[in-house]
Amino acid sequence: MNTRELQDEIIRLKKEKDICILAHAYQSQDILEVADYTGDSYGLSLKAAKAPQKTIIMCGVRFMAETVKVLSPDKDVYIANEEALCPMAQQLDVPRLRQLKKQYPGYAVVAYINTTTALKTEVDCVVTSSSAKRILENMEEKNILFVPDMNLGGYLKKQLPDKNIELYRGGCPTHMRVRANDVKRMKQAHPDAKVLVHPECLEEVTKLADYAGSTTGIMNYAKESDAKEFIIGTENSIVQHLQFACPDKKFYMLSKECVCHNMKATTLMDVYHTVKGDGGLQITLDDDLIKGARRAIDRMIALGG
Known part of the structure; x- marks a missing residue:
């Protein structure tokens, strides 16, 4: 199968089996295109809890799938690639x-x-x-x-x-690879570009940025800004996603080294096998773990909305 045929089969199977697919924003574009919801880890967990489907597949890293299970203990939750961990x-x-x-x-x-x-x-x-x-x-x-x-x-x-x-x-080992010299080099190459970075970057990087914020915040800033050029200081998949979302704007990687290999571990074929039923890993957590983690998450919701 080619990419389009594989995507069509995943979409067919998820509808047939009533499965909800979540894809973190650091996943590849071909995976985002078959997902029901895309975004950051916590936002995806909330979407999963409200979704009518009883089976959830997380395309991301292990802690994200666990958070989905904590917020949706009665649902069957799978991670598409069990080797995808967060360092x-x-x-x-x-x-x-x-x-x-x-x-x-x-x-x-x-x-x-x-x-x-x-x-x-x-x-x-x-x-x-x-x-x-x-x-x-x-x-x-x-x-x-x-x-x-x-x-x-x-x-x-x-x-x-x-x-x-x-x-x-x-x-985060991925964001810590970026240095101030990367910002200076890219600003010299693209002087009109806005620098948008994640606060997981080193202080020497964030203090040179025009904006520092979450992955979702970076994407929203770029989409809503009147500027036409942006240097993106977070996982490099975001550059491609923004290129698709805003074809009239230009996006540049702050550093070619800003790649999360754990996020890249999940492939479209992993998603296919998980939807098909012969791949992925089901997430199981005992009641005490769920209850204990939920307490801290509930306080987050109470304080942060």
């Missing part, structure tokens, strides 16, 4: 977090959503890149231990001087 989510485990909590007694522990379900059971609140500032502002606690991303946490620390934020030294 940042693996950087901090429960024993290490418990040690940190002893080092920072009385601190509220806030976790980026890019963490395992087990870790979420041990924290006070979860945040996304788009909701983090609003949630931390709304928290009564002044002393906050932010895990695991020191770059997003550092970005928030500068924006919220009234909060005492301590950071765990983790982060």
